[in-house]
Amino acid sequence: MSFITPSRKDRFYNAVFFLNSVLVFWYFSNSIVGNTSPATSLLAALAIIFIVPVCRYFPALWKGQKLWIAALAVFGAYHIVHLFMEGVETSEDYETPAKAIAAILIFGYLMKYGFSVYMVGYAIALSTLAAGGYAIYEKFYLGLERAGSLSHPIRYGYLVFTLAVLSCFFAWFAEKKQERYAFYIVGMIGIVGAFTTGTRGLVIITGFLLLLLCLNRKVLNYLSWKKVALAVGCFALLVVTLASQTNVLNRYIDSTVREFEFIESGNFNTSIGFRLMMWDTALYLGSKHPVLGVGHDQDKIIAESSGFIQDNGYNPNILTEYNHFHNQYLDAFAKDGVIGVLAWCFLLVAALIGLKTKYRYAVIIIVTTLAIGGLTEVVLRSSRLFYLLVLGISIFRCMDYFEYKRIKDSAS
Numbered sequence: 005m006s007f008i009t010p011s012r013k014d015r016f017y018n019a020v021f022f023l024n025s026v027l028v029f030w031y032f033s034n035s036i037v038g039n040t041s042p043a044t045s046l047l048a049a050l051a052i053i054f055i056v057p058v059c060r061y062f063p064a065l066w067k068g069q070k071l072w073i074a075a076l077a078v079f080g081a082y083h084i085v086h087l088f089m090e091g092v093e094t095s096e097d098y099e100t101p102a103k104a105i106a107a108i109l110i111f112g113y114l115m116k117y118g119f120s121v122y123m124v125g126y127a128i129a130l131s132t133l134a135a136g137g138y139a140i141y142e143k144f145y146l147g148l149e150r151a152g153s154l155s156h157p158i159r160y161g162y163l164v165f166t167l168a169v170l171s172c173f174f175a176w177f178a179e180k181k182q183e184r185y186a187f188y189i190v191g192m193i194g195i196v197g198a199f200t201t202g203t204r205g206l207v208i209i210t211g212f213l214l215l216l217l218c219l220n221r222k223v224l225n226y227l228s229w230k231k232v233a234l235a236v237g238c239f240a241l242l243v244v245t246l247a248s249q250t251n252v253l254n255r256y257i258d259s260t261v262r263e264f265e266f267i268e269s270g271n272f273n274t275s276i277g278f279r280l281m282m283w284d285t286a287l288y289l290g291s292k293h294p295v296l297g298v299g300h301d302q303d304k305i306i307a308e309s310s311g312f313i314q315d316n317g318y319n320p321n322i323l324t325e326y327n328h329f330h331n332q333y334l335d336a337f338a339k340d341g342v343i344g345v346l347a348w349c350f351l352l353v354a355a356l357i358g359l360k361t362k363y364r365y366a367v368i369i370i371v372t373t374l375a376i377g378g379l380t381e382v383v384l385r386s387s388r389l390f391y392l393l394v395l396g397i398s399i400f401r402c403m404d405y406f407e408y409k410r411i412k413d414s415a416s
Contacts, residue, residue: 032127075354080104125174136197161203168194290337297341332378
């Protein structure tokens with residue numbers, strides 16, 4: 005892993021650089037469990053304190069990062085305006101879009117003043133080891149049916165899985181053999197921990213990422229065949245172990261098959277059945293309010309959908325037990341309209357554009373988890389997942405720029 009040091013040797017710049025490095029480490033090491041607020045709040049405060057030099061740097065930042073900045077601005081601004089038009093007054097509702105706007109300031113600040121990228125991998129590994137290890141402890145020692153009691157099991161599973169695969173990413177590109185093996189071990193622990201949460205969407209995400217790995221020639225050309233074989237071998241061993249020594253995979257398969265049998269017999273009162281009823285209801289509401297959606301007032305949502313739910317014989321509790329539609333895209337369509345869906349998709353697509361180094365694969369890992377996970381879960385309801393999207397990707401985009409600049413400077 006490369007280590008970026010300050011190009012200017014004055015004490016002030018070194019102090020800011022060191023502080024940024026500590027805060028970035030703090031954020032990633034607490035991104036699953038622990039308190040990230042001090043790190044993110046201090047980063048936002050520093051971005052405001054240094055707003056004048058950051059604004060002066062903004063034209064250069066915009067030149068290379070305009071799509072990502074525009075996506076953050078569009079997402080944040082649209083949702084703030086939308087909530088204001090609804091008459092929402094509680095500050096908590098504005099928190100998510102405000103984070104997108106704040107991420108722009110933090111992004112510009114970190115891009116200008118820098119931070120050590122060397123410790124990011126270790127922070128992610130530390131967080132993965134703690135959260136993944138605790139999930140394994142809950143499942144196999146405490147005997148819980150689903151690990152993830154520290155948070156919502158599904159969102160916890162997505163967080164642990166994402167950081168576990170990011171640990172594998174750092175293993176792929178580690179220069180020292182000891183580092184490589186350490187990151188692989190931590191990654192495997194995290195993946196096992198993620199699957200113990202019972203998050204079925206992880207199966208699809210895992211398959212998709214493995215397919216991307218096998219089809220991407222740039223990755224295969226960069227990595228030696230030994231590294232690819234080691235990664236695939238470790239994952240195959242993991243699958244065999246989970247299947248033969250635990251009931252995790254068997255429970256995934258059995259519960260899914262059983263639920264589909266219930267649905268075929270007309271019984272939708274299952275996890276998948278509830279989602280199907282919710283998705284159909286979300287499509288109905290979105291079609292009634294295609295541009296801006298029905299809004300976020302739960303009483304209004306229930307009132308407008310009650311007739312549709314009754315006419316179709318759906319369980320009337322689908323919108324009283326839950327205040328979302330278990331699908332990020334359909335939830336956005338129902339509540340925020342087509343514009344809301346486009347803002348969400350713009351954020352995902354813009355995150356992938358303009359990256360030039362190995363760190364593009366880290367961003368692909370995050371985007372893949374959230375994009376596919378969003379098909380069965382409203383991922384934006386998790387502040388940690390949303391911060392991983394807007395702040396985590398912003399940090400990786402900084403690292404991509406630092407690495408590209410280092411390569412370019414060394415070539416000249």
